[in-house]
Amino acid sequence: MNILIVEDERIIAERLARFVKAELGTARHHLDMVPSLAAARARTHTQPWSLVFLDLNLKGGDGFDLLKDAVAASFHTVVVSAYTDRAFEAFQYGVFDFIGKPFDQARIAKTLNAFTTNQRGQADTRVLAVKKGRELILVPLEEIRFIKAANNYSELHLVSGAEELHNKPLEQLERLLPKAWLRVHKSYIVPKHRIRAWQSVASGTQVELDDGERIPVSRRRYLKFKQAWLT
Amino acid sequence: MSPKILKFTVLAVAVIISIAAMVSTATKAQGTQQRDDRMKVKAGDDLNWKHPDFDDGDWLGYRAWQIKTGAYRGNLWVRQTLALEPNSDREVFVLAATGSSEIYFNGELIGRNGVVGDDAAEEEPGSLLFHCTIPKHLRQADNQIAIRFSNHRGVGRFYLLGGGVGSLPDVLAFTRISMFPFLFLAVFIVIAIYFAVLWILNRDRPSYAVFAAICALTACLLFAESLRALGYPYHWHGYRLRLIATLSAGLAALLPLLFILRHDLARYWLLGIPLGMAVAAARFHRHPDEFAFGQFIAALLFAQLAVCVAYHRGKTNALLGVIAVSQALLILCLTGMSFMEQGLFVSITILIVIILISLGLQIRRERVLYQETRLRSARLQIELLKKHLQPHFMLNTLTAVMEWLEREPKTGVAFIASLAEEMKMLNRMADQTLVSLEDECLLCRRHLDLLTYRTGECYAFETDYQNPDLQIPPALLLTLVENGISYALDEGTVRFELHQRLTETRTIEMIFRAVGVTINTEANDDGTGGKYIKARLEESFPGRWQLEASGQDQTWTTHITLKGAP
Numbered sequence: 140m141n142i143l144i145v146e147d148e149r150i151i152a153e154r155l156a157r158f159v160k161a162e163l164g165t166a167r168h169h170l171d172m173v174p175s176l177a178a179a180r181a182r183t184h185t186q187p188w189s190l191v192f193l194d195l196n197l198k199g200g201d202g203f204d205l206l207k208d209a210v211a212a213s214f215h216t217v218v219v220s221a222y223t224d225r226a227f228e229a230f231q232y233g234v235f236d237f238i239g240k241p242f243d244q245a246r247i248a249k250t251l252n253a254f255t256t257n258q259r260g261q262a263d264t265r266v267l268a269v270k271k272g273r274e275l276i277l278v279p280l281e282e283i284r285f286i287k288a289a290n291n292y293s294e295l296h297l298v299s300g301a302e303e304l305h306n307k308p309l310e311q312l313e314r315l316l317p318k319a320w321l322r323v324h325k326s327y328i329v330p331k332h333r334i335r336a337w338q339s340v341a342s343g344t345q346v347e348l349d350d351g352e353r354i355p356v357s358r359r360r361y362l363k364f365k366q367a368w369l370t
Numbered sequence: 371m372s373p374k375i376l377k378f379t380v381l382a383v384a385v386i387i388s389i390a391a392m393v394s395t396a397t398k399a400q401g402t403q404q405r406d407d408r409m410k411v412k413a414g415d416d417l418n419w420k421h422p423d424f425d426d427g428d429w430l431g432y433r434a435w436q437i438k439t440g441a442y443r444g445n446l447w448v449r450q451t452l453a454l455e456p457n458s459d460r461e462v463f464v465l466a467a468t469g470s471s472e473i474y475f476n477g478e479l480i481g482r483n484g485v486v487g488d489d490a491a492e493e494e495p496g497s498l499l500f501h502c503t504i505p506k507h508l509r510q511a512d513n514q515i516a517i518r519f520s521n522h523r524g525v526g527r528f529y530l531l532g533g534g535v536g537s538l539p540d541v542l543a544f545t546r547i548s549m550f551p552f553l554f555l556a557v558f559i560v561i562a563i564y565f566a567v568l569w570i571l572n573r574d575r576p577s578y579a580v581f582a583a584i585c586a587l588t589a590c591l592l593f594a595e596s597l598r599a600l601g602y603p604y605h606w607h608g609y610r611l612r613l614i615a616t617l618s619a620g621l622a623a624l625l626p627l628l629f630i631l632r633h634d635l636a637r638y639w640l641l642g643i644p645l646g647m648a649v650a651a652a653r654f655h656r657h658p659d660e661f662a663f664g665q666f667i668a669a670l671l672f673a674q675l676a677v678c679v680a681y682h683r684g685k686t687n688a689l690l691g692v693i694a695v696s697q698a699l700l701i702l703c704l705t706g707m708s709f710m711e712q713g714l715f716v717s718i719t720i721l722i723v724i725i726l727i728s729l730g731l732q733i734r735r736e737r738v739l740y741q742e743t744r745l746r747s748a749r750l751q752i753e754l755l756k757k758h759l760q761p762h763f764m765l766n767t768l769t770a771v772m773e774w775l776e777r778e779p780k781t782g783v784a785f786i787a788s789l790a791e792e793m794k795m796l797n798r799m800a801d802q803t804l805v806s807l808e809d810e811c812l813l814c815r816r817h818l819d820l821l822t823y824r825t826g827e828c829y830a831f832e833t834d835y836q837n838p839d840l841q842i843p844p845a846l847l848l849t850l851v852e853n854g855i856s857y858a859l860d861e862g863t864v865r866f867e868l869h870q871r872l873t874e875t876r877t878i879e880m881i882f883r884a885v886g887v888t889i890n891t892e893a894n895d896d897g898t899g900g901k902y903i904k905a906r907l908e909e910s911f912p913g914r915w916q917l918e919a920s921g922q923d924q925t926w927t928t929h930i931t932l933k934g935a936p
Contacts, residue, residue, distance in 0.1 A: 147860075148825050221765035222762070242769065
C-alpha cells in the first residue's frame with residue numbers, strides 16, 4: 140500500500156507518519172511526505188498512491204480547488220485540516236475521511252482500519268469531481284443514471300446522455316457512494332431510486348431503470364441486491 | 371453629461387460671470403449722471419433763489435457740482451423743476467439729504483427740516499429724511515422746487531440722496547418696504563452665534579469662526595444700511611457711511627478667507643486678500659459708498675477664483691461655493707453701482723444660505739467619517755487578535771505542541787513558553803494603534819521562533835534600522851512575515867530583511883524583503899494581509915503613505931514610504 144502525506148509543516152507531517160508506521164507495523168507499505176499537492180502531483184505518475192493524507196487550509200478559496208483536484212484522482216483522500224467546521228462540505232466532494240487537527244494516534248488508527256478493511260468511507264458524497272483534460276468538472280450524483288466499470292476507470296452515464304470518465308476504479312468509487320447505490324454487477328453500480336423493475340431473463344436477472352435501460356445483475360450479487368431492493 | 375464636461379461648463383460659466391461683473395462695474399459707474407443733472411446746485415445763500423422765475427442757467431448740475439466741490443460745509447441751494455398732471459394726487463414731498471433745509475414750492479415755504487443757519491451755532495440739524503405736504507393751491511402743471519440748505523456739521527460731501535413727490539400711499543408703502551431688511555437681522559445674529567459656539571467647541575475648524583464673523587458683520591451691515599430708513603440727524607450720515615465702508619471691507623476680507631480655509635488652499639492664497647482690497651481701494655475711493663462697492667467686487671472676484679480653483683481640484687462642496695459666489699456676482703452685474711442698496715443683501719443672504727448648506731453637508735460627512743474611523747479601528751484590532759485565534763494558526767500550533775510533548779517533553783514545554791510570550795506581546799500591542807519599530811521586530815522574531823518549533827525550519831530575520839523608536843501600526847511587519855511564510859517555497863527556508871531610513875525631508879522609507887518565496891503577483895498583492903496593512907497605514911498616516919510591492923527572483927519586496935514623520 141502506498142501512502143502519501145501532503146503537509147507543509149514538517150513536525151505535523153512527522154507526527155502523521157509516526158502514527159501511520161505504528162499502525163501498519165510491518166505490513167508492506169510505502170510512505171512518503173511532500174509539502175504540497177503540486178509536489179505530490181510531480182510524483183503521482185510514477186507511484187500510484189492508494190491513500191493520501193491531505194493538509195488543507197480550507198478557509199481560503201483555493202483550498203477547495205485543491206480538494207476537488209485530489210478527489211478526482213484515482214487514490215482515496217483523507218483531509219487533515221484545522222477547519223473542522225468545513226468537514227461536512229469536504230465530505231460532499233467525496234473524501235474518504237476527514238481528520239481535524241489536533242489529532243492523536245487513535246484517530247489515525249480508525250481511518251487506517253476503515254481503509255485497510257475495505258469499509259465504506261465516512262463520505263456523504265453529493266458530487267463527483269471528474270478530470271476532463273486540464274479541467275475539473277463536478278457531476279452531481281442525481282445526474283448519474285448508472286456507473287459502469289471501464290478497466291481501471293469508471294464511466295459515469297449521465298441523464299443528459301453524456302458519459303464522463305472517473306479516475307477511480309469502480310470498487311474504490313463504490314466506497315465513497317451512499318448505501319443506496321447498489322453494486323448489482325462486477326461492472327455496474329446503480330442508484331436504487333432509478334430502478335423501476337427487475338426481471339429474470341434467459342441469461343439471468345436484469346434491472347430496468349426508469350429510462351428503460353437494462354442492467355445485468357450478477358448471480359453472485361443477486362441475493363444481496365434482492366435484500367437491498369426489498370428493504 | 372460626463373463629469374469632465376460638467377466641470378468645464380461650470381468653470382466657463384463662472385469665468386463669464388466674473389468677466390461680466392468686471393465689465394459692468396467699469397461701464398455703470400457713471401450711470402446715474404443724467405438724472406442728477408436735472409438738479410441744479412449753487413453754493414451760497416440768497417433768498418431770491420427761491421423764486422420760480424429766477425434764472426438758474428449758470429448753476430451746475432448736482433453731480434458735476436459735487437465732483438467739482440468735493441467735501442463741502444456751508445450753505446447752498448438746490449433747484450429743480452417738476453411737472454405735475456392736473457388733479458394729481460402726488461401731494462407729499464420727500465427729501466433725503468445731508469443738511470438742514472427749507473423747502474420752497476413755487477416760491478412759497480412749505481416745510482422746514484431743522485433750522486438753516488449761517489454757522490454751526492445758528493443751525494439746528496435736520497433729519498436725513500424729511501417729508502412735507504404740498505398745499506393743493508400751489509400745485510400747477512409746471513412747478514419749481516427750491517431748497518435752501520445748510521450743512522455746517524457735515525462730514526465729507528454734501529449728499530442729496532433723494533427727493534421727489536409722491537402720493538401718500540406710495541410714500542407709506544416705500545417706508546414699510548425699507549423696514550423689511552430688519553427682519554433678516556435676527557436670522558443672521560442667530561446663525562452667527564450658532565457657528566461661534568460650534569467653533570468654540572471645535573477649535574480646529576477656523577472656517578466656523580470665519581463664517582460666524584461673516585454672519586455677524588452682515589447683521590451689522592444690515593443694521594447700518596437700514597438705519598437710513600429710520601432717519602437720524604443729517605450729520606450722522608458721514609459717520610454711518612464710514613461705518614458701512616469699514617464693515618464692507620471686513621466682509622470683503624472674510625469672504626475669500628472662508629473659501630480658502632474651507633477648501634484647504636495653500637497659505638499664499640491669503641496674500642491675495644489684502645492685495646485685492648488694495649487694488650479695489652485704489653480704483654474705488656472717491657466716497658465711502660464707492661469704496662464699499664469696490665471692496666465687495668474685489669472680494670467676490672477673488673473668492674470666485676478661490677472656489678473655481680478648489681472646484682477644479684475636485685474639493686468637496688466646491689461646486690456649491692462656485693454657485694454661491696456666481697449668484698452674488700450675477701446680482702452685482704445686474705444692479706451695477708446701486709448694488710449696495712439693491713443687491714447686496716439679497717446676494718449675501720443667498721450666499722450665506724448656500725454656505726450654510728455646504729457646512730451642514732460637511733458636518734454630516736465628518737460625522738460619518740468619524741463613525742467609520744472608529745469602526746475600522748475596532749475592526750483592525752479584532753483582526754490583529756484573530757491572527758492567532760484562527761484555526762490555521764491555533765490548531766496547527768496545538769498539533770505541533772502535542773507532537774513535541776510526546777516526542778520531547780522539554781522542547782514541548784519550551785514551545786508552550788514561546789507561544790505564551792508571543793500571545794502576551796500581541797495582546798499588549800492590539801490595544802495600540804502605533805508601536806515602536808523595535809517592538810514590532812521583536813514580535814516578528816517571536817513569531818518566527820514559534821514557527822521554527824512547528825516547521826523545524828530556521829528563519830533569519832535581519833534588521834537594519836535607524837530609528838528603533840519609529841512609530842508604526844502594530845503587526846505591520848508581522849503581516850508581511852506571515853505572507854512570506856505562506857508563500858514559502860516547498861523546499862528551503864525564508865529569510866527576512868528590513869531596511870529603514872529617515873530621509874532629510876522627514877520621509878521614512880522601509881524596505882522589507884522576503885527571500886525564498888513563490889512569486890505570485892495576484893495573490894501577494896491584495897490578500898487579506900495587504901488589506902490589513904493598507905487599512906492600518908491609512909488609519910495612522912491618512913493620505914501620507916505609499917506602499918509598493920514587487921516580486922522577482924524568489925524575493926518579495928515591500929516598499930513602504932511614510933511622509934511627514936515626527
